Every structure is written in structure tokens, then in C-alpha cells.
Amino acid sequence: MxxxxxxxxxxxxxxxxxxxxxxxxxxxxxxxxxxxxxxxxxxxxxxxxxxxxxxxxxxxxxxxxxxxxxxxxxxxxxxxxxxxxxxxxxxxxxxxTVGYIMDHTEAKVVDQNGRVVPFGTAGELLIRGYCNMLGYWEDEQKTKDTIGPDRWLRTGDQFILTSDGYGQVVGRMKDLIIRGGENIYPLEIEEFIQTHSDVLEAYAYGIADERMGEEVGISIKLKENAKLNVDDIKAFCKGKIAHFKIPIESVTVANALS
CATH class of the missing domain: 3.40.50.980 (Rossmann fold)
Incomplete structure (x- = not known):
């Protein structure tokens, strides 16, 4: 200010x-x-x-x-x-809307079978143009999954395209959590939480938040007789993963049975 x-x-x-x-x-x-x-x-x-x-x-x-x-x-x-x-x-x-398509950029919206949908219909947004990356560093499979042989890049976002070139984001087709503009991949959090000695399984998800857009929540299955609460999870994460990836909510689904 x-x-x-x-x-x-x-x-x-x-x-x-x-x-x-x-x-x-x-x-x-x-x-x-x-x-x-x-x-x-x-x-x-x-x-x-x-x-x-x-x-x-x-x-x-x-x-x-x-x-x-x-x-x-x-x-x-x-x-x-x-x-x-x-x-x-x-x-x-x-x-x-999120505005108008940029110059020298192509966009199309497709259904789950890859067919172009009519204007005003939701589907996955694909982008093609000089702006697209060449690929993910040393990750050939992810590159192939994201960019087709015709160079159309799959955004993973559910999108509506209008006949006059404007776009509207409807939602995300992938599980990416966006907290305050920071991209958070649930798998990264799940794998880390599962390194806790009392955790058997973990599932990370986004929680709607008015200020941040989304916060991170975690559902966990504990090992037999183990007990953890959200404060324990936060303490375990502090200093080991980025602060914006630390879950604010923890739900214990069940304890494993012997």
C-alpha cells in the first residue's frame, strides 16, 4: 500500500x-x-x-x-x-470471461473423444502456437501425454469458447490445486504425508477458499492404534515442504485393522 x-x-x-x-x-x-x-x-x-x-x-x-x-x-x-x-x-x-484469444495463437475446445464441440459448449481447452513449450525437461511420456503430434497442447482445463473468440474457465479436468496462484500437485503432498510413520494412505484435495481460491485438505488412513490431528500434520510438514502446500484440514478416514 x-x-x-x-x-x-x-x-x-x-x-x-x-x-x-x-x-x-x-x-x-x-x-x-x-x-x-x-x-x-x-x-x-x-x-x-x-x-x-x-x-x-x-x-x-x-x-x-x-x-x-x-x-x-x-x-x-x-x-x-x-x-x-x-x-x-x-x-x-x-x-x-478471461478475455480474447491472443494473436498468433490457436484454441479449440474438445470433448472426451477429442472432437471439437460447438461454441458455448464446455470441454477441454487445447492450445497451439509459437507460445507452446517444446516439452517437459527429461520427461518424454508426460510430453507425449500433453502435446499431440499436431502440436496441440492439452491444458487439462474445462473451458467454454465463444464464437467471437472470448473464453471462460469452467473448471479443471485434472486434480491440480491452485492456492493463491500457486500450482500444487496432490500426488506430491500425498507421497510426502505417507512418509509419516503413522500414515498408511493419504489423499490430497482442494478446499474452496474465498481468499486463496483453494486450500489444501488431506484425508488419511492411519496405521493401527495411531492418532493424528491436523496440528500434528502441520508440524510434520513444517520446514519440509513449501508452506503453501501444507494442509489446513485433516480428516482421518479410518485406522487400519490388524
């Missing part, structure tokens, strides 16, 4: 989590203080994860924004492939 005054910031770029924090901090100010603090801010750009329509509206109302821009992409596509335009008008396109 101090930088806004010092640098006279005109654009705020960040993930939905960062924007939620800005809204919270701004809400602590008086209307006059907000007007002064954000006087130079013309618009915000949001990326890294899907931003809710509600948060976007809060940004506009709290900061008095003139514009807001959403972008969509992934590391594998360098990253942005859709982005709202500065001259965009209309609440629906500003709040409900």
Missing part, C-alpha cells in the same frame, strides 16, 4: 489472492482515504488463477477502477493465451 503513494501506481498486477488482500486493506480506509490512495490506479490485471465475479466487482467498487483485465494461460504456454482488451466494454465480458 505504501508503494501506491510513493510510485503513483497506475496498474496493479497480481493473482486473485493478492487482489483480495488489496480489497481488504482498502476496506479499512475511509472513502476519502481510498480516493486519495488509489487516485492514480487506472486498472488491475489478474492472472495465475480464476478470479471470481464477486471479487472483480469488489475491486471496481472499492478502488473506483476504470478497467479490469483478466488473463488466462499456463507455464506451458509461456504463459498467457487469452487476455481482456483495454478497450473492452460490457460487464459480462469484463467479469465473466
Amino acid at each position: 505504501a508503494i501506491l503513494d510513493k510510485e503513483k501506481v497506475s496498474v496493479i498486477y497480481g493473482t486473485p489472492t493478492m487482489h483480495a488482500d488489496v480489497v481488504y486493506r482498502a476496506s479499512q480506509l475511509s472513502e476519502e482515504e481510498r480516493r486519495t490512495k488509489f487516485a492514480t490506479v487506472d486498472y488491475v490485471i489478474s492472472g495465475g488463477a480464476s478470479i471470481s465475479k464477486q471479487l472483480m466487482k469488489q475491486l471496481h467498487e472499492t478502488l473506483g477502477l476504470k478497467k479490469s483485465i483478466c488473463a488466462y494461460g499456463m507455464t506451458e504456454t509461456s504463459p498467457a493465451t487469452f487476455m481482456a482488451q483495454l478497450n473492452e466494454t460490457g460487464e459480462k465480458k469484463c467479469y465473466d
Whole structure:
């Protein structure tokens, strides 16, 4: 917030989590203080994860924004492939879409059999263009699973494409958890939790969270007579895995029987 005054910031770029924090901090100010603090801010750009329509509206109302821009992409596509335009008008396109397909980029939405679906129909988004990566480092199988021989890259995201080139994220077809714009792979957490001497099996999943987008939850099957709670799990993880990957919720499904 101090930088806004010092640098006279005109654009705020960040993930939905960062924007939620800005809204919270701004809400602590008086209307006059907000007007002064954000006087130079013309618009915000949001990326890294899907931003809710509600948060976007809060940004506009709290900061008095003139514009807001959403972008969509992934590391594998360098990253942005859709982005709202500065001259965009209309609440629906500003709040409900991730913008317009980028230049020199192809996009299509397919069903589970790989057939292109009609505009306005949900399916998996595929991207092709100069922006696509060549492949995963030293992981030929994952590269083949992600990029076809025709160079179409599977995003794993459920998506709707409109006839005028705008896109809307519906959900994810893979189990990736996105917490505050950070990508978290459940298997990595599961394998780590299962190194605990009292844990037999573990299953990681995403929990909806207003601020972070998602938090990490873990369901565990304990060994016979073992007892663990969420504080024990947090203590076990602390300093061993990234802080944003530590589960906030732990559910014991059952204890193993001898």
C-alpha cells in the first residue's frame, strides 16, 4: 500500500489472492482515504488463477477502477493465451470471461473423444502456437501425454469458447490445486504425508477458499492404534515442504485393522 503513494501506481498486477488482500486493506480506509490512495490506479490485471465475479466487482467498487483485465494461460504456454482488451466494454465480458484469444495463437475446445464441440459448449481447452513449450525437461511420456503430434497442447482445463473468440474457465479436468496462484500437485503432498510413520494412505484435495481460491485438505488412513490431528500434520510438514502446500484440514478416514 505504501508503494501506491510513493510510485503513483497506475496498474496493479497480481493473482486473485493478492487482489483480495488489496480489497481488504482498502476496506479499512475511509472513502476519502481510498480516493486519495488509489487516485492514480487506472486498472488491475489478474492472472495465475480464476478470479471470481464477486471479487472483480469488489475491486471496481472499492478502488473506483476504470478497467479490469483478466488473463488466462499456463507455464506451458509461456504463459498467457487469452487476455481482456483495454478497450473492452460490457460487464459480462469484463467479469465473466478471461478475455480474447491472443494473436498468433490457436484454441479449440474438445470433448472426451477429442472432437471439437460447438461454441458455448464446455470441454477441454487445447492450445497451439509459437507460445507452446517444446516439452517437459527429461520427461518424454508426460510430453507425449500433453502435446499431440499436431502440436496441440492439452491444458487439462474445462473451458467454454465463444464464437467471437472470448473464453471462460469452467473448471479443471485434472486434480491440480491452485492456492493463491500457486500450482500444487496432490500426488506430491500425498507421497510426502505417507512418509509419516503413522500414515498408511493419504489423499490430497482442494478446499474452496474465498481468499486463496483453494486450500489444501488431506484425508488419511492411519496405521493401527495411531492418532493424528491436523496440528500434528502441520508440524510434520513444517520446514519440509513449501508452506503453501501444507494442509489446513485433516480428516482421518479410518485406522487400519490388524
